[in-house]
Amino acid sequence: MNNQVIRENPKISIGMPVYNGAKYIREALDSLLGQTFTDFELIISDNASTDDTEAICREYAVKDQRIRYVRQAQNLGAGSNFKFVLDEAIAEYFMWAAADDVWDKNWIEKLLPVSVEGQCIAFGMLITIDENSQQIQHPANKRQLSFTGQKMFRRMKYFLEPSILGKPNPIYGIYPKKYLTTNILDILAWDQYGLDMLFLYRLLADIEIRNVSEVFLYKRIDSNFFNLKENLNFKGSRKIMPKIIKSCLRLIYRRFCQIFQFTKMSSIPETIIYILLTPFILIQDFFCAVAIYLKIVLHR
Incomplete structure (x- = not known):
């Protein structure tokens, strides 16, 4: 029972x-x-x-x-x-x-008043941890994930942010429950990569995501979180770079597919801007991912 x-x-x-x-x-x-x-x-x-x-x-x-x-x-x-x-x-x-996951003991105490007063999603900051609860290098660590201001501006800022920098994580923030309507929740049932990001993007049409820098969510991810675990055994080898490029191209393909889903939830002006910016976004994400992957491999 x-x-x-x-x-x-x-x-x-x-x-x-x-x-x-x-x-x-x-x-x-x-x-x-x-x-x-x-x-x-x-x-x-x-x-x-x-x-x-x-x-x-x-x-x-x-x-x-x-x-x-x-x-x-x-x-x-x-x-x-x-x-x-x-x-x-x-x-x-x-x-x-x-x-x-693990939370600072005052996570709710600090975030709840922000959500209540601002009628927004309140989120702290991230520290990425491994299987042994030890901090690991990740580009989202201590990054401010704040998407505020006029609706079109905050949604565009979220859209442009590379996913590798942690933007899916505010899904674990504190919400005013009244904004979590059935039609928004239906997004979580879609058969599509990055549902958490699409979900947050849709919510940004109604509310802001505000950052509180005083508290941390310790987000646990597997040691092969970039699908590069096998590469880490080849430090200094020429085998690293082709595998990194392959992983980055896979990420870019997913980003391209996700852009199409974003446009389905956007106004006509937003859609036009996103389509025009797509080449820049894909190039930005590719080089961002390569730089991050190399940093991870070289610091193992």
């Missing part, structure tokens, strides 16, 4: 969709439950995990009544699981939480 304890009128709901997250979920739960801001509910939707996720979550749910654990009978898919935790949320403000 699922744990169905529902807190009355929490200030914020946290939704944690998870599938086979046993390796890191204890660290994630300890980080959330140790927040200095305590008036929240935590909804965990277990997407029919086959590892020890269920046992761990039930253990925590017994110890902390803020947790509501739901185990799905079958895997819903990632997008539907994201939507499920939102649909279950009862608070006015909402935050998604990945089951392998």
Whole structure:
């Protein structure tokens, strides 16, 4: 039986969709439950995990009544699981939480007032960590992800930002729940690369993304996050560069496909500008990716 304890009128709901997250979920739960801001509910939707996720979550749910654990009978898919935790949320403000991340203990305390006052997505800054929770080099580390101002300006700024610099991550910020409407959430069910970025771009038509530089989300990514793990064994070898170029070209192809999706959600003036800027964007992203990949390889 699922744990169905529902807190009355929490200030914020946290939704944690998870599938086979046993390796890191204890660290994630300890980080959330140790927040200095305590008036929240935590909804965990277990997407029919086959590892020890269920046992761990039930253990925590017994110890902390803020947790509501739901185990799905079958895997819903990632997008539907994201939507499920939102649909279950009862608070006015909402935050998604990945089951392998870690948060500064005052993450909610610092971000929630910004979201409430500005009616915006409030997000902190990133530190990228590896499987052992050690900081690793990443271009998004400590980068300000702020997209504010007039609607067309903030959307254009987001559009132009290379994805490799961390712009998908504000999806894990704090939202006024009223802006997360069904038609916007439907984007998460699309069969398209970069749904998190398309989702945020659509939301930027309604609200800003504001940055708070005082707190960090420790975002866990695999050591081969650029699909270059095999390249790192060839330091100093001529085999590195062709593989880096291949990885960059793959990224550029995805970016090109994503531009088409962006234009489908844009006004006519925005679309014209984006089409005209497409060659510049692809060249910019390519050289940005090459520079970053080389830096990662050379510093291993």
